[in-house]
Amino acid sequence: MIRLYDDLIIQVVCRIMIPLIQFFALYVIAHGHYSPGGGFQGGCILAASFILMVIAYDLDWMKKRFSEIKNTFMVALGIFIYALIGLICILLGAEYLNYGILHKILPADPIKVRALGTLGIEIGVGITVMAVMVSIFLNLTTYGRHEKGEV
Amino acid sequence: MKLFAIIIVFMTGAALIYSTLDMPDWGDPNSPASLHVSPRYIQKTIEEAATPNAVTSVLADYRGYDTLGETTVIFTAAVVCILLLRRFENDKTV
Amino acid sequence: MEIIIGKYNYWIYIALMMIGFYAMITKRNLVKKLVGMNIFQTAIILFFISTAYKKNATIPILIKSQEVIDPAQYINPLPHVLMLTAIVVMVSTFGVALAVIIMLYKQYKTLDEDEIIEQLE
Numbered sequence: 158m159i160r161l162y163d164d165l166i167i168q169v170v171c172r173i174m175i176p177l178i179q180f181f182a183l184y185v186i187a188h189g190h191y192s193p194g195g196g197f198q199g200g201c202i203l204a205a206s207f208i209l210m211v212i213a214y215d216l217d218w219m220k221k222r223f224s225e226i227k228n229t230f231m232v233a234l235g236i237f238i239y240a241l242i243g244l245i246c247i248l249l250g251a252e253y254l255n256y257g258i259l260h261k262i263l264p265a266d267p268i269k270v271r272a273l274g275t276l277g278i279e280i281g282v283g284i285t286v287m288a289v290m291v292s293i294f295l296n297l298t299t300y301g302r303h304e305k306g307e308v
Numbered sequence: 309m310k311l312f313a314i315i316i317v318f319m320t321g322a323a324l325i326y327s328t329l330d331m332p333d334w335g336d337p338n339s340p341a342s343l344h345v346s347p348r349y350i351q352k353t354i355e356e357a358a359t360p361n362a363v364t365s366v367l368a369d370y371r372g373y374d375t376l377g378e379t380t381v382i383f384t385a386a387v388v389c390i391l392l393l394r395r396f397e398n399d400k401t402v
Numbered sequence: 403m404e405i406i407i408g409k410y411n412y413w414i415y416i417a418l419m420m421i422g423f424y425a426m427i428t429k430r431n432l433v434k435k436l437v438g439m440n441i442f443q444t445a446i447i448l449f450f451i452s453t454a455y456k457k458n459a460t461i462p463i464l465i466k467s468q469e470v471i472d473p474a475q476y477i478n479p480l481p482h483v484l485m486l487t488a489i490v491v492m493v494s495t496f497g498v499a500l501a502v503i504i505m506l507y508k509q510y511k512t513l514d515e516d517e518i519i520e521q522l523e
Contacts, residue, residue: 190359192463195367197490232386236379243376254372272358275368278375285379286490289386293497300504301393313428321420325413333408335457337474342456346480347473354464354471362462362479367486378487385494392501 163214171213178206186283190272196279200286207291216295216303225295225303228288235285239278246274254278411452419445430515432503436496443492447485454481 186199210219243254251258256274260267295303332339349366359365367375422445425438454477462479464471503513510518 189364190361192361193363193461195364195486197486229390232383236376236383239376239379243372254376256369268355269358271356271369275357275359275364278368278372279364282375282379285383289382290493292386293389293501296389296393297497297500297504301395303394310428313424316427317420317424320423321416324416324419328409328412328416329405331409331412332453334411334452335455336408337456337459339453341453341481342473342478346478349479350462350464350473350476351471354466360464360466362464362476363482363486366479366483371483374487378490382490382494385498388498389501392498392505 167213171209175206175209178209179203182206182283186279187276189279190275196282197286199279200283201290203283203287204290204294207287208294211295211298216299220303223291228292228295231284231288232292235281235283235288238281238284242274242277242281412449415445415449415452418448432506432513432515435515436499436503439499440492440496443488447488447492450481450485450488454478 182199182202184199185194185202186196189195189199207219207223210222242256245262246255246258247253249258249261254274256271257267259274260270263270263273265273332341349370350362353359353362353365357365357369359369419442422438422441422443426435426442429435429438456474456477459475459477462476462482464476506518507513510521512518512521
């Protein structure tokens with residue numbers, strides 16, 4: 158259904174671009190060890206794809222796919238993953254966030270496992286940054302009401 | 309008032325420009341900032357952290373606790389935005 | 403002449419910082435003050451990034467085949483890390499400040515600093 162003020166070209170292009178943007182964001186998060194990138198950058202790109210959904214379509218279209226409850230949950234989930242990895246390190250008998258000890262539960266030697274621990278916290282940071290950006294954007298642009306505005 | 313502000317701004321700028329005369333030159337490889345800890349980060353990042361990207365290894369491994377605190381900062385920003393702005397349909401306050 | 407070639411990057415960032423500082427202390431509109439604060443923070447971030455640079459060096463991503471690693475070939479990673487955190491803090495302060503400004507506008511129906519102070523008295 159085409160509504161008033163909808164632009165067909167923008168919507169079709171965004172429908173193609175949004176999965177590519179999300180795929181690129183996951184690449185930036187996961188490939189942060191070998192190229193420029195990491196949790197903050199990838200999280201921002203992932204948030205940009207959701208913001209593009211709101212701009213090109215409307216708020217309800219985006220909230221059907223990524224509801225507010227999920228968003229607020231993911232704000233806390235990312236930082237929980239981060240702190241949990243640190244706590245696992247304590248439980249295995251090392252210092253907080255000393256990933257070398259994770260070789261007891263992960264199949265890698267004590268040096269290589271540090272890269273895996275780094276990847277884990279990058280994922281946590283990426284989830285938090287993505288959810289925070291989307292949350293701040295939605296709350297600022299809709300004055301906290303999360304309704305479709307008048308065009 | 310505007311003149312006063314311009315005078316303050318230019319005095320600050322002049323003091324800062326005077327202080328840059330003691331700073332190392334642009335692109336100087338022997339500046340104090342790049343001699344203290346950063347050679348160790350660059351040399352040891354593969355054998356200690358198995359990560360060729362030195363920025364990622366410093367961010368998440370050597371200074372992981374710093375990054376945890378800063379993730380808490382943006383978490384707090386989101387919580388503040390939700391608490392200040394979020395209004396529900398049947399909410400009569402404001 | 404040597405002084406100009408060696409230090410002009412600092413002077414550019416100081417000029418940018420002066421623009422932001424001027425906007426922060428003279429503008430009466432709160433959003434304009436916020437934009438000034440953002441310019442100020444950008445100047446500081448650029449200053450730190452420029453201290454990381456070494457001549458004829460590349461980004462701090464190591465090449466695995468290299469046997470001996472020479473620190474002079476790679477630029478300093480530490481300012482990049484610190485500024486990555488500073489950028490995120492900048493975004494956080496900007497978001498919270500905009501939220502507070504929206505609440506102020508709802509309460510006082512204006513963004514002008516003087517009019518808000520008038521209404522407070």
